[in-house]
Amino acid sequence: xxxxxxxxxxxxxxxxxxxxxxxxxxxxxxxxxxxxxxxxxxxxxxxxxxxxxxxxxxxxxxxxxxxxxxxxxxxxxxxxxxxxxxxxxxxxxxxxxxxxxxxxxxxxxxxxxxxxxxxxxxxxxxxxxxxxxxxxxxxxxxxxxxxxxxxxxxxxxxxxxxxxxxxxxxxxxxxxxxxxxxxxxxxxxxxxxxxxxxxxxxxxxxxxxxxxxxxxxxxxxxxxxxxxxxxxxxxxxxxxxxxxxxxxxxxxx
Numbered sequence: 558x559x560x561x562x563x564x565x566x567x568x569x570x571x572x573x574x575x576x577x578x579x580x581x582x583x584x585x586x587x588x589x590x591x592x593x594x595x596x597x598x599x600x601x602x603x604x605x606x607x608x609x610x611x612x613x614x615x616x617x618x619x620x621x622x623x624x625x626x627x628x629x630x631x632x633x634x635x636x637x638x639x640x641x642x643x644x645x646x647x648x649x650x651x652x653x654x655x656x657x658x659x660x661x662x663x664x665x666x667x668x669x670x671x672x673x674x675x676x677x678x679x680x681x682x683x684x685x686x687x688x689x690x691x692x693x694x695x696x697x698x699x700x701x702x703x704x705x706x707x708x709x710x711x712x713x714x715x716x717x718x719x720x721x722x723x724x725x726x727x728x729x730x731x732x733x734x735x736x737x738x739x740x741x742x743x744x745x746x747x748x749x750x751x752x753x754x755x756x757x758x759x760x761x762x763x764x765x766x767x768x769x770x771x772x773x774x775x776x777x778x779x780x781x782x783x784x785x786x787x788x789x790x791x792x793x794x795x796x797x798x799x800x801x802x803x804x805x806x807x808x809x810x
Contacts, residue, residue, distance in 0.1 A: 558750055565600035566721045566752050568653040570620055576649055584619070584644040587612035592777030598754060599769035601747045605756045606763055606786055607773035613756040614725050616773070618666075619646030620754065621723045626664035630725075633662050659752070661720030665711060665727055709735055712742050718749030728759035736761045760789045 560566070572593040580591050589612040605613050618628060625633050709731065716722060728736050736759055743753060743765060757763055763770055764783050772781045783789050794802055 559747060560600040560750055560752055562600055563655070564657055564750075565598065565655045566657065566659045567598050567620075567624070567754070568655055569595050569597040570623075571595045571651045571653070573649045573651050584612065584615045584646045585649070587615060588775050589616055589773045589778055590646070590649075594778060596771065596778065597769075598752070600752060602743065602753045602755065602765050602768035604763045604765075604768055604770045605754070605773065606758070606770060606788065608787065611773035611775075613773055614666075615644055615646060617723060617725050617754065617756045619644065619650050620652070621664040622647035623650045623652050624721075624723075626662070626723065630664045630666040632664075659719060659721040661717040661751075663711075663716060663720065663722050665722070665724045709739070712739050716742070716746055716751070718746055718751055720746065720751045722746070722751060722753050724753065724755045724757075726756055726758065728757055728762050733761060740765055758788060760786070760792050763788070 562568075572590070574593075577585060580586055584590060605617060607613055622628050712727070727739065731739060740762065747753070755762065760783065763786065770781050770783060770786065771778050772786060
């Protein structure tokens, strides 16, 4: 059953502005932080979108770490670090949780998923009883799959439902067809009581119906629609009149 505004796992994130004395250093100098407004999440799917450098991944990472996830990704039980490069934004974020806790959880980061796969292999190589962790990802060694297949294995096999899933650019390495298959899986999980917070550049992914889209800009953040995003407008122009777009892009004539 779908979550609603009462039963959702994470309601909103706000800024502990009273603890900030200097906005000049990263990540506090990002426009989204300088102009931060309380970010209310949709009970089912919230998208964080915007151009490169606006702070999407940094914001998503901060929310995830504040919720107890490992900065490089994985479930709440994962605790490892290959390269300590995450920001301290989580120290300045206040998370408002709902009355219920999710039964499953996962923080997916496209840029560090290789490290998660390596950690899984290392854990599975240790003597232990019970099934291997990789069995919950489809059973095949993740490093023996292509990048896209490895990503897709997590979406299709690891997510169980009744979960809180934070996904940072999950479309990376996925073909348009796979992205649509991922939407179908998201829909199944939403109907099984899951909440998603997703950072994405893909108009296909952010096209999920009835989701909330928050766009980060140089002026801060704003709620928008798919058709109003720069991503959609650029792709629409490309497919409807790519000749004219190329004319201006290449300065011909």
